[in-house]
Amino acid sequence: MSLDPWGNGRLPQSGQVPGMLAADADRERTVDVLKAAFAEGRLQQQEYEHRMSTAYQARTYGELQLLVRDLPQGPSPMSAQMSPPMGYVPRTFLPAPPRTNTSAIASFVCGLAGTFTLVTAIPAVILGHKARKEIRSNGEAGDGFAVAGLVLGWIVSGFLGLIMLFVMIGMVSGSG
The missing domain is CATH 1.10.8 (Helicase, Ruva Protein; domain 3)
Structure with missing residues (x-):
């Protein structure tokens, strides 16, 4: 077994010997x-x-x-085996990621809540459209949340509309 420069019997984990000349x-x-x-x-x-x-x-x-x-x-x-890809920049020097649009998060939350309460479906749709407009103009993140809120909001609104339609048909056919 070869000893390392410190005499403890193993080489550094990075694979570089401390005594090796630096570039x-x-x-x-x-x-x-x-x-x-x-x-x-x-x-x-x-x-x-x-x-x-x-x-x-x-x-x-x-x-x-x-x-x-x-x-x-x-x-x-x-x-040689752990070299980063070309153009690699350490995370310390990268710009901060864009913040997530709060209206997009609110749209998603309202859409999820709408599946249980039916009441928050319309705010989910409104907030989703507002969020997508803000995201396009400000470059914020969160488009996925906005789209999910929109989809959930429209599905629940459609379901609510069908329920109202059936109730109205039942009322008309029951009174006649």
């Missing part, structure tokens, strides 16, 4: 993690500047890992 890309990934940590308020200005300068001077993976080991995301050395 410029590895230093840049570490700097990106430090920038994100500073922007999130995890590092103070002086500590951030010190770690940044140390990252640019680091020669090995071990030195880079020490700089980010206490942060939520460390340098991500890529092995």
Whole structure:
């Protein structure tokens, strides 16, 4: 059994030996993690500047890992079998997903409630149409909720209409 550089008998899980020389890309990934940590308020200005300068001077993976080991995301050395797809962007640097339209959620809830109460079917339809219009103009998420609310609302409204029709036919035929 070969010993690792620390002498505990196993290699690091990432597959990178701490003594292995780091590339410029590895230093840049570490700097990106430090920038994100500073922007999130995890590092103070002086500590951030010190770690940044140390990252640019680091020669090995071990030195880079020490700089980010206490942060939520460390340098991500890529092995041949675990390389990300082209254009991969770490989640930390992606824009926040669009918020879900509240009218769409309300439409869905009213549509579900309408299957039991029959009363909230019409608000489900109204809120569903309102939500779809807002989603198209604002770019919000939740179109699926709005469509589901619309469908449930129309189905329950149709069912309610049929019940009313049968009641009216029964009243007319019963009085004649």
